[in-house]
Amino acid sequence: MAAPLGDYHRIGLARSALAMAELAAGHVDNAAAALSPMLRLVESADTPPFVPGLSRAMGYLRLAQDRLDDALRWFGRESDLFGDLAPQTLLGLVTARRLSGDSVDAAQLCERALEAGRRLGMPKVIGDALEESAFLAGERAGDLHHEALAIRAEHGLWPDCVRSLEALAALGSEVEAARLSAACARARQEMGLPHTPADSGEERVLELREAIEYARRARGKRGRPSSGWASLTPAEQSVVRLAAEGLSNPEIGSRLYMSRSTVKTHLSHVYAKLGVTNRTELAAVAKRTE
Incomplete structure (x- = not known):
């Protein structure tokens, strides 16, 4: 519908989404064909236009084609524009860096993406x-x-x-x-x-x-052991630390992007494993592990 209007933003967004679906299905050639018209448009322009989703889709296409240098370039283009506001693109950059052997930079980018994902829900x-x-x-x-x-x-x-x-x-x-x-x-x-x-x-x-x-x-x-701090899963430890800071169950759920019932379930498991009965005792145990 957007094509006769020359609405390249909408066309690009739709083609990028189509390419991501084709990649998920394992159809790499179809993904390349979906992006090809937009790629020609961008590469032929003196000042390349911003097309929503295109850089990310091209990055994942190049990953699927084992063209890591190109993937880094495409992911970097959108990441430079939006930074932590586009954590999905940061994660593409993480994958490309990891596969290129740059584990240190990949780990730093991954921490940024994780923090942004939690902040943005x-x-x-x-x-x-x-x-x-x-x-x-x-x-x-x-x-x-x-x-x-x-x-x-x-x-x-x-x-x-x-x-x-x-x-x-x-x-x-x-x-x-x-x-x-x-x-x-x-x-x-x-x-x-x-x-x-x-x-x-x-x-x-x-x-x-x-x-x-x-x-x-x-x-x-x-x-894991059946009791004690070492028996807690990473998710349970995260819940404990936030509870020890005084956050309520809804606040913990919002921070960790869990439902209230999941937070409550985690806390009930934690109480049993640590042998505590209230948040004051829980905070004391958490303090001893710091």
Whole structure:
């Protein structure tokens, strides 16, 4: 509808959104074709016009094509304009930096994106930033992937949940990896995402929500002590620190982008694990860990 009017902002926005959808489906050539008219427009202009979403979409296209230098250039173009107001683009820059081997700069950019996502109330950005942090974190990777999974599941970001489960499968036992990989392959097929068949060795492949619960249970069996500060998950520790600062449940939920009921659930688990009964005792425990 915008094309006959020559409304290049709307055309560019629509083509960029189409390209991102094509990339999600694994159709790299289709994504390139969607962006090609806008690319010609921008590259032929003496003063390149700003086209909403174009730089970010071009950055992700170049990532998919393994053209990292071009990806850095395109992500950098929008990041230079908007900085922390465009945390999605910062995250694209993080991925490109990480894949280029610049882990220090990637980690700094990732912290900026995570802080911006929390400040702006963007759960997808928060989950994506935690995932990137996990790829950069080494031994804390599992905790960060689980934290990303919890946020993504709470907000119904199901394609992103698949990515979290795939990352956790790579860190788990052979049985867990097979079961989660099969569930992810099933979810990808059902969502129309790129997929390859996976065999769990079992008759029934888990549905996505079942796989999420399975990953959480498997984590509980493996990892943490049952009580004390070390038993708290990263999300629970974040809730404790904010509660110790005197924030109410709604304020904690707003800061961490959780529902009130999730904050309440975290606190009930924390009280049981730490053996405390009120926020005064909780604050005292939190102070001792600083």
